[in-house]
Amino acid sequence: MNSEDVKKPAGETCIICDTEKAKGIHLYTSFVCTDCETDMIQTETEDPKYAYYVDKLRRVKTPPLYS
Numbered sequence: 001m002n003s004e005d006v007k008k009p010a011g012e013t014c015i016i017c018d019t020e021k022a023k024g025i026h027l028y029t030s031f032v033c034t035d036c037e038t039d040m041i042q043t044e045t046e047d048p049k050y051a052y053y054v055d056k057l058r059r060v061k062t063p064p065l066y067s
């Protein structure tokens with residue numbers, strides 16, 4: 001068994017839904033799952049949900065500072 005060549009089965013934690021997903025895209029150092037990515041694209045800009053996504057993504061660009 002060459003376990004080092006096998007990818008991690010758990011995947012990564014999505015920054016939008018906070019769920020571990022195997023498939024998704026990387027934004028900077030963060031991970032967005034395919035489900036959220038698709039949902040985001042289909043969300044209208046006037047939809048309140050869109051602001052929620054934007055807020056989540058904003059945290060990707062500017063990580064919280066711990067002082």
Ligand SMILES: [Zn+2]
Pocket residue numbers: 014015016017018019021032033034035036037
């Ligand atoms: Zn997600």
